[in-house]
Amino acid sequence: MPESGKRRKLTRGEMLVIAAPYAWIALFFLAPFALIVKISLSQPAQTRPPYEPVLDLANGVAGLFEKLSQFGLGAYRGLAEDNLYLDSYLSSLTIAGVATLICLIVAYPFALAIARAPRRLRPILIGFAVAPFWTSFLIRVYAWIALLKDEGLINHALMALGLIDAPLPMFATSGAVVVGIVYSYLPFMLLPLYAAIEGQDASLREAAADLGATPLQVFLHVTLPLSRRGIVAGALLVFIPAVGEFVIPDLLGGSDTLMIGRTLWNDFFANRDWPAASAAAVALLALLLFPILLYERAQLREDAR
Amino acid sequence: MTDAPLLSIKGASKRFGAVTALEDVSLEVGGGEFFALLGPSGCGKTTLMRLVAGFETLDSGRVEIAGADMSGAPPHRRPVNLMFQSYALFPHLSVFENIAFGLRRQGAGKTEIAARVAELLQIVRLEGVETRRPDQLSGGQRQRVALARALAPRPRLLLLDEPLGALDRQLREETQFQIKEIQRRLKTSFVVVTHDQDEALVMADRIAVMRAGRIEQIGAPAEVYERPATRFVASFIGQMNFLEGHMESGAFVGPFGRLPAGDDGLEDGAKAVLAIRPERLAIAPASEAAEGLRGVIEDVAFRGETTHFRLRLSGGETLRVSRGADGGRSFSIGDAARVSFPPSAARLFASE
Numbered sequence: 001m002p003e004s005g006k007r008r009k010l011t012r013g014e015m016l017v018i019a020a021p022y023a024w025i026a027l028f029f030l031a032p033f034a035l036i037v038k039i040s041l042s043q044p045a046q047t048r049p050p051y052e053p054v055l056d057l058a059n060g061v062a063g064l065f066e067k068l069s070q071f072g073l074g075a076y077r078g079l080a081e082d083n084l085y086l087d088s089y090l091s092s093l094t095i096a097g098v099a100t101l102i103c104l105i106v107a108y109p110f111a112l113a114i115a116r117a118p119r120r121l122r123p124i125l126i127g128f129a130v131a132p133f134w135t136s137f138l139i140r141v142y143a144w145i146a147l148l149k150d151e152g153l154i155n156h157a158l159m160a161l162g163l164i165d166a167p168l169p170m171f172a173t174s175g176a177v178v179v180g181i182v183y184s185y186l187p188f189m190l191l192p193l194y195a196a197i198e199g200q201d202a203s204l205r206e207a208a209a210d211l212g213a214t215p216l217q218v219f220l221h222v223t224l225p226l227s228r229r230g231i232v233a234g235a236l237l238v239f240i241p242a243v244g245e246f247v248i249p250d251l252l253g254g255s256d257t258l259m260i261g262r263t264l265w266n267d268f269f270a271n272r273d274w275p276a277a278s279a280a281a282v283a284l285l286a287l288l289l290f291p292i293l294l295y296e297r298a299q300l301r302e303d304a305r
Numbered sequence: 306m307t308d309a310p311l312l313s314i315k316g317a318s319k320r321f322g323a324v325t326a327l328e329d330v331s332l333e334v335g336g337g338e339f340f341a342l343l344g345p346s347g348c349g350k351t352t353l354m355r356l357v358a359g360f361e362t363l364d365s366g367r368v369e370i371a372g373a374d375m376s377g378a379p380p381h382r383r384p385v386n387l388m389f390q391s392y393a394l395f396p397h398l399s400v401f402e403n404i405a406f407g408l409r410r411q412g413a414g415k416t417e418i419a420a421r422v423a424e425l426l427q428i429v430r431l432e433g434v435e436t437r438r439p440d441q442l443s444g445g446q447r448q449r450v451a452l453a454r455a456l457a458p459r460p461r462l463l464l465l466d467e468p469l470g471a472l473d474r475q476l477r478e479e480t481q482f483q484i485k486e487i488q489r490r491l492k493t494s495f496v497v498v499t500h501d502q503d504e505a506l507v508m509a510d511r512i513a514v515m516r517a518g519r520i521e522q523i524g525a526p527a528e529v530y531e532r533p534a535t536r537f538v539a540s541f542i543g544q545m546n547f548l549e550g551h552m553e554s555g556a557f558v559g560p561f562g563r564l565p566a567g568d569d570g571l572e573d574g575a576k577a578v579l580a581i582r583p584e585r586l587a588i589a590p591a592s593e594a595a596e597g598l599r600g601v602i603e604d605v606a607f608r609g610e611t612t613h614f615r616l617r618l619s620g621g622e623t624l625r626v627s628r629g630a631d632g633g634r635s636f637s638i639g640d641a642a643r644v645s646f647p648p649s650a651a652r653l654f655a656s657e
Binding site: 201203204206207208209210211212213214217221222225226228 | 358359360379380381385386387389391393394395396397406407410411454455457458
């Protein structure tokens, strides 16, 4: 059989290697997600579990079909009609967007400095930057309460210095949530940026300087555009989990800080409206899938070149 | 050459830790001159070039360009451009933008940039690729873009770091002549760094031969070839035969006998080395020649334009002899032969 191009049949072993991660994803991601989709199509009920219909074969196959007809898009309709969800989505996107931008602004000089440090110091500096993240995420976010609250460290210091008379209301605000997200997700921005800057050929910067570019112009015309992939990767790694973040808004946010993760939690545990919460989760995934697909497409295009 | 040298390096020294990269190097390059820095890898030629471009600082000494002291001047303020060995083309920019990079930094206008880029692409004979990215070009095309980019801002001095190193053999010879032609046309001073003696001999007006951070000799190609100043230069450039011996009342004496020697300032009894080019040796059958060093042909290599013989002298030394296609008797392995040469064709060096 003539072989066309580089394509060839996979051996049994290769197929097995490729199949293993897909099986993992199917079992631990797709199967639970299918359950969530199913619940999102159900109706809330005062039962255990708190939705209908529950699929079983108690009434035979005919009963199963009868139950299937009870599925509907009611939860999604509710999602569209309830302003709380729309507001939560928009507020989540805004907070995550602002936090991502600040992460980028904070992490870039860091990454640049580490990438320009002597070669043998670089792993140590990266280690220092990532070291705090070996402790519990929850504890670290909790520590911010002690820093931000009215009687907290920051207000205390500012008042002692005579810079302010009354404590600044920082704790339990959207700003506190942004601070928490920036703090928690910084390494996810730092590492791809560092990799993108560190991998650049130093002779490109020399060539730019040789052609008359000042250090600032070298940065703007060479270093920055060549780190674009790192910026995109870091932004997605921060933005996507930040949108669905629950712990940080719950600990640092105020009662008026709307984020979709919190709204979901309320519906699930406080209101016991599982179909509505599931529908919101499915909608969130659809919302986040879009930027991920965009990124993947950009990656593919880049690799093809 | 004009009166004031375009580039003047005085007593330049540079160390990297315990390694001496340059040791008291001085040289001058004139306006419109094609200068070559030639030497084996690690001889300091690249360091010297990077010093001129501003990427390294001197430990001691001075670099002057067009009479202006360059110490403390960063690369972007020097009237010098460098063509990198790796070309260092900006991968995110088109060919047009790569060439326009230096012009934009000079604040040139849109129409001026377009005209200059078109002019340069014509000079390097590479039209119609303006919109391509560097990774869509062949090695030879990238080399031309790099040359065009470095020439675009009209530097007083162009530095070329192994400009032909990444090209295959055939393209290399063709490009040598092209670069030389471009240099003649633009009258810009070129300083090329190379480890390839052919490149230096073909392209340069003058060559500085470097070794271990020092300059061994500066001269025109013919001068460096015909009258090498040191044994290193003699062995580095071209093919060379060396015979060991010592001086004895104005003659060079070795196991092969006595040879008349010119005035090379060597004292009686001093150990010395005689250097003679294979093509300066005249070879004749031993039965027909009375004069010259006697030996036996050990190997014959026919190379078209020339034929090379390897001759083993009675003292055990071997000599390479080359002869043009035009003449004389042919020899086969095992033939006895004599070689002779005029004393002026040989150089004597003190033994190291």
